[in-house]
Amino acid sequence: MGDTRRRGVVALGVTALVAPLTLAFTAAPAQAASCTTQTGPYQKQVEKFLGRPVDGKQSAADCRAIQAFQNKHGITPAIGYAGSVTWGVMDLMNKQKAVGNNPNKDGKCPVNKGRIACVNLSLQLSWIQDGNKLVYGPVPVRTGRKGYATRTGLKKIYWRDINHVSTVYNVPMPYSQFFDGGQAFHSVNLSMWNPPGSHGCVNMTTKDAKAYWSLLRTGDDVFVYGRKPGT
Template identity: 80%
Template sequence: MGDIRRRSAVVLGLTAMVIPLTLALGTAPAQAASCTTKAGPYQKQVEKFLGRPVDGKQSSADCKAIRAFQTKHGITPNIGYAGPVTWGVMDLMNKQKAAGKNPNKAGKCPVNKGRIACVDLTRQLSWIQDGKKLVYGPVPVRTGRDGYETRTGLKKVYWRNKNHHSTIYDVPMPYAQFFDGGQAFHSVGVSMWNPPGSHGCVNMTKTDAKKYWSLLRTGDEVYVYGRKPGT
């Protein structure tokens, strides 16, 4: 493949660096100095998710549990505040869990294409199926943030590079499998729920990206549908 096409793939498929947002959105720069004593608007939902006593009141133990969750999944500021981003991540996890081993129950990903990689932007899930048979997954993914949405539709894997690296931004993109312009499956080291998202690529854990690499080939189809929350 020519240099121009490869350069385009690098620029368009580059994983977004996490950009801090304001507290109103549930994120802010730098590490938090201490836990907040303020109850958030999603206090009861967050308490229930974490298995805490559901009383809607912020306690020291509540804050520590919320803060640990935020730290693990890259939500900043990690001050233990039950805001919309923290609850949004938890709500998405609940929906992913509900998908179980039948992610295509609604039949939105084609079952007449043979082996195909499906990407559900709404639930931030991906899986590989062969007809109606689930081959691998579903697994959580991290797709394009607002303004850099992962494009929907039927596509094909057209270029694979196991050790891809962006020389422009000096960012590794291991197990890269490009399927639409510069948009690709590839692994990243951040949490799959780390806001705000990629620059269009479908981010995966190293384990899942490696498995996709072993299961997919150039020419295999990819179907992307739905809409990512917040876009």
């Protein structure tokens, strides 16, 4: 429903999604003690992602680098093992970065609705467009885990509450913009790649949730499509 008359188009370009991680390889004693010596099934892929020497063999430095990544994004157990969950997060980051400034390349988010917030569950990305013009994003988001899927389809923002607190989970949901039952855009103090996901809401960083709050209004359209990996 994007009413462009009540707010100007904000040309913000593409938000940087991910960048190569610069990791310190000096771990705390407790971390070093918990590091695994096992070579994981995705060792080479993980080594390449982290900028480590790609030899497919676990080393102490490899383990500390993997463990630092796991700790940053809440991947458990954080023992430095190059397993499927860790590589899955890295692979998703690579795919998100490859989208660049054309998140609606597949044409699946409607361009005939004016201002609309799009959510691609498959890539865990969201953006705001006005017609076919990109207004904000794409930005990484954290959507519903298995059993709590973020529902797909065309929605509308029907209620906004900047200081909302969940009555179900008793947790703060700042900058909440509800578009389907109890599902809303809102900020969280977690990594956007923290598995397994939300209880159905579209989690965002505080920066992105604030931008969505300023750009969207009650009655604006939201389109959710795709399927979150692992659900």
